[in-house]
Amino acid sequence: MSIGSVVGFTAVVFASLLRGDPWPWPLDFLPHPAWTPALAVFAVLALGAVIGLINGCLVTKLHLQPFVVTLCGLFIYRGAARWFADDKVRGLGVEFETMRYILYGNRIFLGLPMSLVILLLLAAVATVFLHLSVYGRYFFAIGSNERAAAYSGIVTDRYKILAYTLCSTLAAAFGILYLAQENSVQPSSTGNFLELYAIGGAVLGGCSLRGGEGTVVGILIGTAILWVLPNLSNMLGIRSQLEHTVIGAALLAGAILDEWLHRPGPSLFDPLKKLLGRTNPS
Amino acid sequence: MSETTSLLSARNISKAFPGVQALSNVCLDLSAGEVLAVVGENGAGKSTLMKILGGVYRPDAGEIRLDGRLVEFHSVAQAQQLGVALIHQELNLAENLDIAGNVFLGREPTSGGLFRLIHPRIYAEAENILAPLGLTISPRTRVGDLSIGQQQLVEIGRALALNARIIIMDEPTSSLTQRETDRLFEVIRDLKQAGIGVLYISHRLQEIERIADRVVVLRDGQYVGELRGEEIEHEAMVRMMVGRELKQFFHRTREETVQPPRTLLEGKNLRWLPKQKRGASFSLAAGEIVGLAGLMGAGRTELAEAIFGIRPLLDGEIYLEGRRLVPASPSEAIAAGIMLLPEDRRLQGLVLPASVKDNVVLASLMELSKARLVDRRREADVAEDMCRRLNIRTPSIYQTVALLSGGNQQKVALAKWLCRQPRVLLLDEPTRGVDVGAKTEIYALMDQLAREGMAILMISSDLEEILGMSDRVYVMYEGRLTGELKRSELSEEAVMRLATGGDSD
Numbered sequence: 155m156s157i158g159s160v161v162g163f164t165a166v167v168f169a170s171l172l173r174g175d176p177w178p179w180p181l182d183f184l185p186h187p188a189w190t191p192a193l194a195v196f197a198v199l200a201l202g203a204v205i206g207l208i209n210g211c212l213v214t215k216l217h218l219q220p221f222v223v224t225l226c227g228l229f230i231y232r233g234a235a236r237w238f239a240d241d242k243v244r245g246l247g248v249e250f251e252t253m254r255y256i257l258y259g260n261r262i263f264l265g266l267p268m269s270l271v272i273l274l275l276l277a278a279v280a281t282v283f284l285h286l287s288v289y290g291r292y293f294f295a296i297g298s299n300e301r302a303a304a305y306s307g308i309v310t311d312r313y314k315i316l317a318y319t320l321c322s323t324l325a326a327a328f329g330i331l332y333l334a335q336e337n338s339v340q341p342s343s344t345g346n347f348l349e350l351y352a353i354g355g356a357v358l359g360g361c362s363l364r365g366g367e368g369t370v371v372g373i374l375i376g377t378a379i380l381w382v383l384p385n386l387s388n389m390l391g392i393r394s395q396l397e398h399t400v401i402g403a404a405l406l407a408g409a410i411l412d413e414w415l416h417r418p419g420p421s422l423f424d425p426l427k428k429l430l431g432r433t434n435p436s
Numbered sequence: 437m438s439e440t441t442s443l444l445s446a447r448n449i450s451k452a453f454p455g456v457q458a459l460s461n462v463c464l465d466l467s468a469g470e471v472l473a474v475v476g477e478n479g480a481g482k483s484t485l486m487k488i489l490g491g492v493y494r495p496d497a498g499e500i501r502l503d504g505r506l507v508e509f510h511s512v513a514q515a516q517q518l519g520v521a522l523i524h525q526e527l528n529l530a531e532n533l534d535i536a537g538n539v540f541l542g543r544e545p546t547s548g549g550l551f552r553l554i555h556p557r558i559y560a561e562a563e564n565i566l567a568p569l570g571l572t573i574s575p576r577t578r579v580g581d582l583s584i585g586q587q588q589l590v591e592i593g594r595a596l597a598l599n600a601r602i603i604i605m606d607e608p609t610s611s612l613t614q615r616e617t618d619r620l621f622e623v624i625r626d627l628k629q630a631g632i633g634v635l636y637i638s639h640r641l642q643e644i645e646r647i648a649d650r651v652v653v654l655r656d657g658q659y660v661g662e663l664r665g666e667e668i669e670h671e672a673m674v675r676m677m678v679g680r681e682l683k684q685f686f687h688r689t690r691e692e693t694v695q696p697p698r699t700l701l702e703g704k705n706l707r708w709l710p711k712q713k714r715g716a717s718f719s720l721a722a723g724e725i726v727g728l729a730g731l732m733g734a735g736r737t738e739l740a741e742a743i744f745g746i747r748p749l750l751d752g753e754i755y756l757e758g759r760r761l762v763p764a765s766p767s768e769a770i771a772a773g774i775m776l777l778p779e780d781r782r783l784q785g786l787v788l789p790a791s792v793k794d795n796v797v798l799a800s801l802m803e804l805s806k807a808r809l810v811d812r813r814r815e816a817d818v819a820e821d822m823c824r825r826l827n828i829r830t831p832s833i834y835q836t837v838a839l840l841s842g843g844n845q846q847k848v849a850l851a852k853w854l855c856r857q858p859r860v861l862l863l864d865e866p867t868r869g870v871d872v873g874a875k876t877e878i879y880a881l882m883d884q885l886a887r888e889g890m891a892i893l894m895i896s897s898d899l900e901e902i903l904g905m906s907d908r909v910y911v912m913y914e915g916r917l918t919g920e921l922k923r924s925e926l927s928e929e930a931v932m933r934l935a936t937g938g939d940s941d
Contacts (some may be wrong), residue, residue: 288801288808295798299787305746305778306799306852307770366789 156227157325157352160205161345163235164329168198169244169339172253178238191253195330202326203319205231210315228349235341245338257334269331273374276324281370293317298366354401355380358408379404442504443468443633444489444520444602449498451484458484459657461498466602466633471624473636473648473668477677477899477932481657482637486604489635490522491515502602513542521595525607527587531580535571536562538579539593566593569623585616592623603627604635609643610733621647639731641670641936653677674936678899678928686904687880688725689887697721699757700891701743701774701860706752708742709735709915715752716917718910720860720891725882727906728895730935735915736895737779740862744776745769756860770799773859777849777866779895785849788838792830793819795837795848800855822851827877843874850881861885864895879905899928913937 169175174188189197205227212223246254258268284290292313295303304310328348333339353363359376361368383404384397392400444466451459459481466472474482487493489500491509500507502518509515512522529538536558537544545555562575571589573582579590588608595603609617624634624647638644644651651663653676660676663669700722705715712735720726728736741747743754745763754761756772763769766776778784786795796819797804804814819833826847830840837848846866853861863882867875882905886892896902902909909921911934919934 282809286809288805288810291794291798291801291810295787295790295794298789299783301784302787303798305744305766305776305784307765307767308798309765309767366787 155221155224155349156205156209156231157321157328158345158348158350159228159231159235160202160322160325161329161332161348162339162341162343163231163238164198164202164326165333165339165344166235166239166244166341167201168194168330168333169246170238171197172246172250173244175244178240191250198326198330199323202323202329205326206319206322207315209322210318213318214311214314224349232342235339235344239339239341241341243338243340246333247337254334254337257331269335272331276327277370277374284370289313289316294366296365297362351377351380354405358405442466443470443502444635445501445504446485446489447499447501449485449488449495449500451481451488451493451495457657459488459495462654462657462659464652464659466635468601468631468633469628471628471634471636471647471649473638473644473651474654475638475641475644475651475673475677476654477897480654480677482654483606484657485654486522486606486635486637489515489602490520490604492522516598516600519599519601520604521598521600521602522604523588523591523595523606523608525610527584527591529579529587529590532578534576534578535566535573535582535590535593536575538590539565539575539597541594543597561597562593565596566590568626569593569596570619583616584611585613585619588612588616588620589623592627600632602633602635604637606637607639608636609638609640617643639733639936641673644668644673645670670933670936674929674932678932686901687876687883688905688907689883697724701893702755702758703743704753704755706739706742706754707750708738708747710750712750712915714916716912717752718917718920720893722859722889722891723886724907725886725892725894725905727902727909728893728912729899729902729909729931730897730912732897734912734935736912737864739912740776740864740893740895743769743774744862746776770856773857774862775799775853775856775858775860776862777846777853777864779864779868781845781849785852786837786845789836791834792823792828792837792840792848793833796822796833796851796855799852803856818855819851822854826851826854826881841871841874843870843878846870846878847874850878858890860891860893862893862895865897866894867896867898867901899931902931903928911935 171189171194172191174186176182176186177184209223209227212218213220256268257272264271284293292303292308295306295308296310296313300310325348329345332344355377356368356373357363357376358379359368359372359374361373361376380401383401384394387397387400388394442465444464446462446464448461448463449459450457450461462481462485464472464474464485474485476482484493488495488509491512491514494509500509502520507518509518509520515522530541533541537554539562540558545557545561546552547555559575566572566575566589569589569592571586571593573586579587582590592603608620612620621643624636627634636644636648645668648668649664651668651673653660653662653673655677663672663676698721699719701720703716703718705717707715716739718726728739730736738747742749743763745765745768749763754763756774761772761774763772763774769775782788787798790798793815797815800818801810802808804811804818816833822828823830823833828840828844828847828851830844837845840848846869850866866882867878870878882892882894894901894905903926906926907923909926909931910917911919911921911931913935914937918937921930921934
């Protein structure tokens with residue numbers, strides 16, 4: 155729930171570090187040199203990791219409900235972003251062209267936009283991690299049945315913390331890319347609702363919110379659809395004010411379809427299934 | 437007892453669940469002002485019978501009469517309306533509501549017309565109902581803040597508020613202290629005075645000696661007889677609860693070994709439940725199958741979980757081959773060669789939506805991986821091998837485990853451990869919900885594993901299984917190890933006596 159705020163916060167921190175902006179109160183007495191891009195990227199990723207680590211520990215060690223912890227994070231890191239930037243828009247202006255070119259420059263690699271290259275790279279790493287490594291298998295097992303995983307000797311707490319840490323680190327990476335692309339961060343709104351887009355994209359791509367199901371490819375497709383939908387509806391002549399409604403309706407349709415295809419036994423859809431010539435498995 | 441005077445009369449009640457005939461042709465009568473106890477081993481059908489009388493289940497056959505009038509319960513609400521209240525072992529109270537709110541839940545007197553505001557008189561009325569039961573605290577107290585004994589009284593108060601004439605109590609004392617139990621018995625005597633019929637289920641035979649006017653004994657879902665008055669006595673009840681010949685599907689090869697057994701696992705003065713006062717000691721030798729008998733809730737599962745590192749050990753020491761072992765987590769226990777087949781395979785043993793293969797290799801992923809990347813070929817080989825060895829009947833190793841039969845699921849859960857070559861295997865109810873064919877195979881496998889030198893601790897509530905498979909048996913009662921029986925001392929009566937708190941002699 156908190157990744158949108160984490161994106162906003164890390165983007166603000168990234169911009170401030172690069173420009174050497176003064177630290178916010180009460181740290182404003184500290185020296186504030188401009189950081190080199192490499193160091194700043196590393197520091198911001200580490201910040202994301204620490205945020206995830208905290209969330210993960212709160213969930214596993216203090217047994218707090220994940221939703222509550224991340225909801226609190228949503229508020230806390232949004233506030234932190236506004237505090238860090240003194241509620242002012244942060245950007246890089248005309249500086250750091252090279253870094254921005256590397257992170258965002260168009261068609262520098264095999265004729266592909268850099269953001270796509272990074273996306274594919276991350277997707278490849280995620281695929282290896284989730285679908286080919288032991289850790290990924292543990293994630294799926296924990297997602298499907300945490301108790302059975304624990305009874306099988308998997309140290310579930312460790313992998314849950316790892317999941318939170320990865321999630322927030324990736325959110326920080328997005329914050330960096332966001333700044334490189336847009337060159338301007340609005341501390342009070344950058345990243346708003348991103349968590350909901352992330353969940354929506356995952357669900358649309360076949361992940362189960364109960365856990366233990368989903369593929370990287372599915373998530374890529376789901377997220378892509380989610381981003382393309384507003385454009386699509388625009389082109390179809392639907393007013394842009396309705397863009398969120400279109401997204402919501404698409405998700406709802408997906409959820410209903412999923413329920414229909416998966417739920418055994420009699421259901422509301424039986425007449426429809428009969429119409430389509432599908433028989434119930436049970 | 438003639439039909440006309442009986443308050444409740446159940447005739448030829450039968451009920452089957454998939455794979456089990458839980459009750460067949462059970463008859464039972466209850467008169468006003470009588471306390472009738474129903475006893476039997478685990479799985480004898482007591483709870484099923486009570487749930488049928490309380491409207492939770494519908495019987496497959498048979499009839500129920502109240503005051504001689506034929507009735508059919510379609511729901512708990514309907515049974516309550518007709519004056520039958522069932523108090524479950526796990527109390528069903530809304531912890532966040534206050535006492536009065538619980539007593540009148542669903543039947544709140546209202547005022548305010550359309551708004552249906554709850555009338556404040558519920559507090560006075562709740563007080564009137566509860567005070568005679570000895571619960572004199574404010575009816576505005578949140579139920580979650582009450583002790584279990586007080587909550588029980590609230591449940592009884594709820595039954596009285598329903599004008600129940602028959603109150604069914606399922607193991608009412610299982611979480612009560614001695615004092616609370618005494619208090620409950622006083623209340624039951626008062627209920628009797630008021631002409632209410634009480635059906636009482638308990639494993640604790642001493643309590644039944646104290647409170648029951650009549651005892652009905654069930655065994656394997658059948659009525660085996662009843663005792664009344666002076667006849668109600670511990671030994672007599674045990675005799676009726678057991679007493680049948682052993683079926684011949686246990687495979688236990690016993691060879692007289694010359695060398696003394698080599699002790700693998702030893703527990704010294706273990707305490708794993710807060711209620712335990714004294715520590716318990718036990719030992720397991722290589723090549724031995726040791727039964728751990730007792731009734732549900734005796735603390736057997738908790739012992740296995742403590743050895744496996746899932747629940748903390750409160751006190752005492754565990755030795756594996758003479759070396760001190762502190763199992764702080766399952767992964768450490770597994771690394772030491774101690775593995776647990778948990779009681780509830782659907783919740784704890786298996787990842788149901790995953791495939792047979794994924795479940796079989798779940799605990800050996802690190803061992804089967806290269807540089808932390810899974811090796812699908814090797815995984816498939818291991819899974820295929822296990823399916824052959826344990827005769828797991830599945831269309832393929834990629835089949836979802838949820839779709840297999842109970843017996844095959846259990847074999848998958850076992851296969852998960854056999855990949856890791858356990859030295860000590862803790863089996864918690866290994867054949868519960870398993871069909872006869874798979875049972876036989878699991879017994880044969882246990883025998884083979886023991887002959888290969890594994891030490892097996894088998895927790896079971898099935899007496900036949902305990903007697904048929906064990907080389908030695910420990911018996912627990914209420915968190916106490918009440919005795920150890922050698923092969924030559926084993927009999928159903930001996931186990932049952934220890935399991936119900938009788939003395940070992």
